[in-house]
Amino acid sequence: MTTVTQAPVAGAEGHIDPAAAFVPVQTRSERPTSFDPADFGAPTGREVNWKHTPIARLGAVLVDEDTSASEAVEYRLDVPETLRVASVGHEAAVRGEVFRPEDVAAAIAWKQSPDALHLRIPANEEHEGLLRVDLVGRDARAHGNAHIIVEAMPNSAATVLLYHSGSAQYAQNVEIIVRDGARLNLVTVQRWDDDAVHVASHQARVDRDATLTHVVISLGGGVVRVNPSVELAGAGSECKLYGVSFSDAGQHLESQVYMHHKGPHTKGDVLYKGALQGESARSVWIGDVLIGADASGTDSYEANRNLVLTDGARAESIPNLEIETGDIQGAGHASATGRFDDEQLFYLQARGIDEAEARRLVVVGFLGEIVQKTGIPSLEEELTAAILAELDAGVQE
Secondary structure (H helix, E strand, O other), X not given: OOOOOOOEOOOOOOOOOHHHOEOOOOOHXXXXXXXXXXXXXXXXXXXXXXXXXXXXXXXXXXXXXXOOHHHHEEEEEEOOHHHEEOOEOOOOOOOOOOOOOOOHHHHHHHHOOOEOEEEEEOOOOEXXXXXXXXXXXXXXXXXXXXXXXXXXXXXXXXXXXXEEEEEEEEEEEEEEEEOOOOEEEEEEEEEEOOOOEEEEEEEEEEOOOOEEEEEEEEEEOOEEEEEEEEEEOOOOOEEEEXXXXXXXXXXXEEEEEEEEEOOOOOEEEEEEEEEEOOOOOEEEEEEEEEEOOOOOOEEEEEEEEEEEOOOOOEEEEEEEEEEOOOOEEEEEEEEEEEOOOHHHHHHHHOOOOOHHHHHHHHHHHHHHHHHHHHOOHHHHHHHHHHHHHHHHHHHHO
8 A cells, every 4th residue: 555645845934834735746656556445535626636527426436335346237248258267355366466546436446346357368369359348337326346357468469348338336447467478459438328427447567568459438428537557567568548539418528548658668659539519518638658767768659639519518638748768769749629620621511511411521530540449340330320429419409
């Protein structure tokens, strides 16, 4: 367990109590971790990792009470039995090798989920079929927690899909381990009903010469917060973090992304895109990249792009880059939020396409770049149709 430690402000004297003068946590890497929810306390909204989240809407996911995912979410696994590993108790092998709760919701999910769903791809095996886990919410009043482990053994390869639907109040931890030379593609889709609450913490470690592609697709839910954190630990490791969201009226869709380049000659690519329409539609993206002192030869870039389709919608985008070594190949970050590109619309309309269809084409093209990165053709078709349906619903309103 790590508790918050903050240094006294130099020169604090006079009527200021030196014991009360502290420097707050300044960077993403300094955040405390603990397996005990009591060490975090209830968030107030002033904390750096909660101030963009509508805490009042999170309900039971912030309550430390005895419950389980089975009460709120039904698991439907299309995964061979040979790839499922028994994981009973908090001390089960592998569990906690990577994962350390960074907020109270993750600590509660850890505590209240003594057993984990553990998927393991055997060493030197390339699994050709899709490994799919459907998580279907039973009821908006039902509250559940879960811990999921996805482990790719050395030189293995697989694609794993976590698909969320229905309604629930659901806190979820996903622990991802990509061992030497492995290639893992993990896609998480959130197509919850409008009254669902989903707070998820994904933490991954990528070892030597291994590759992780992680894709977050959020198209449904009242409040959905999926925060991926990746440590590029091994030399030559690579990670691609992609995300797409479409926020409608009353929806809050959020991702706080963290990539830590720890080993030498690592590569990172972060690209999240979002569209928003409707009164009080909200999206939040916070991207933190840390290039550590030993991460020589790093090549890293992060970007967030948002398309605001109507008045009353708001996108918050905060990229951060911290570099502790000068020996890198390249590093950068970018953020842009705006409305339709009038030149694109004019180009399409000048070729006989009406305005409504032109808007559809622009939005689908904008978000489609990320949808295509899932690497699952059937899912790409489904998500494209879902984006078009969202657009049409907004026009009708």
